[in-house]
Amino acid sequence: MQIILEIARTALALFFLIYASWSDYKTREVSNSIWILFAPPAFALTFTEVFLHEPSQLLSYGISFGLTAALAVVLFYSGGFGGADAKALMCLALVLPFYPENLLSPISGEPSLISQNFFPITVFTNSILLAAATAVYMLIYNIFWHKKTGRKFFEEDHQKESLGRKILVLITGYKVSVHKLKEKWHLYPLEDVEGNIENGFKRKLVLIPREENRNAIVDRLSRAVDAEKIQDLIWATPGLPMLIFITAGLIITLFFGDIVWICTRFLFG
Numbered sequence: 001m002q003i004i005l006e007i008a009r010t011a012l013a014l015f016f017l018i019y020a021s022w023s024d025y026k027t028r029e030v031s032n033s034i035w036i037l038f039a040p041p042a043f044a045l046t047f048t049e050v051f052l053h054e055p056s057q058l059l060s061y062g063i064s065f066g067l068t069a070a071l072a073v074v075l076f077y078s079g080g081f082g083g084a085d086a087k088a089l090m091c092l093a094l095v096l097p098f099y100p101e102n103l104l105s106p107i108s109g110e111p112s113l114i115s116q117n118f119f120p121i122t123v124f125t126n127s128i129l130l131a132a133a134t135a136v137y138m139l140i141y142n143i144f145w146h147k148k149t150g151r152k153f154f155e156e157d158h159q160k161e162s163l164g165r166k167i168l169v170l171i172t173g174y175k176v177s178v179h180k181l182k183e184k185w186h187l188y189p190l191e192d193v194e195g196n197i198e199n200g201f202k203r204k205l206v207l208i209p210r211e212e213n214r215n216a217i218v219d220r221l222s223r224a225v226d227a228e229k230i231q232d233l234i235w236a237t238p239g240l241p242m243l244i245f246i247t248a249g250l251i252i253t254l255f256f257g258d259i260v261w262i263c264t265r266f267l268f269g
Helices: 002-027 032-053 055-077 083-095 113-117 119-149 163-172 178-183 211-226 242-255 259-268
Strands: 174-176 191-196 200-205 234-237
Touching (some): 002 083, 055 119, 083 242, 119 163, 119 174, 178 211, 178 234
Antiparallel strands (some): 174 234
16 A cells, blocks of 8 residues: 555656646746645645554654745745746655655665655755756857857957856857747847947846846847847857756656765765
8 A cells, every 4th residue: 555655646746747847848837726736635645655654754744845845935035946946846845755765766776864854855956966967068068169160258248247147158058149039939048238229239148037028138139130239149048947957856866866965975985
């Protein structure tokens, strides 16, 4: 019975998070109905299993959920997480507060202590590492682009920008034409312009693109390019939703393990 419940909980988590990630990628929106449908069976299945088979873990269940919910809320209000990301993490804490040891065993060996007791926290750290890996890929891509084309990373208007801002742009975006920026709705501009055609335009880097401002920024950039005031190569980011990394983090944690613990164990024996 316990294994059946663990299968049900794990399958439920994978189903809802994969579906939510797909929805987020396709439309950049995740309906609240997903979390409304996810949360009740998640709690019911986990509570039933813990109450029937390991009642001493009820307090640990509450602590795991509480810590995860607190982390999700802090990340949301600090701007590090979107609403869907925070809700996904809290629902994950409801359905998989601990690693499902009766069902699975990670390829790397025994699950880490954190995975055993605070499984969603491990999923979170794995997802952050995966997101960071895309930054390495983006930097390598930009270096090859620079070597291949011989073009500058930043135009004269960007020279006054801080080194930190330039590095953040290099690891989160790449250059595209305004036409492609208009065509690909999932691309978000990492720069904007100030001014007008008569007095000229001044370019500036934008580190945190906002969806509500996207079209207005693209229109300003398009006007500047059409007036030949700026070059037709704009920094943009694909802006992959964090929810995709959370889902990937869940899969890696289930089947491979805690990346931080594996690296720590490798370095220090």
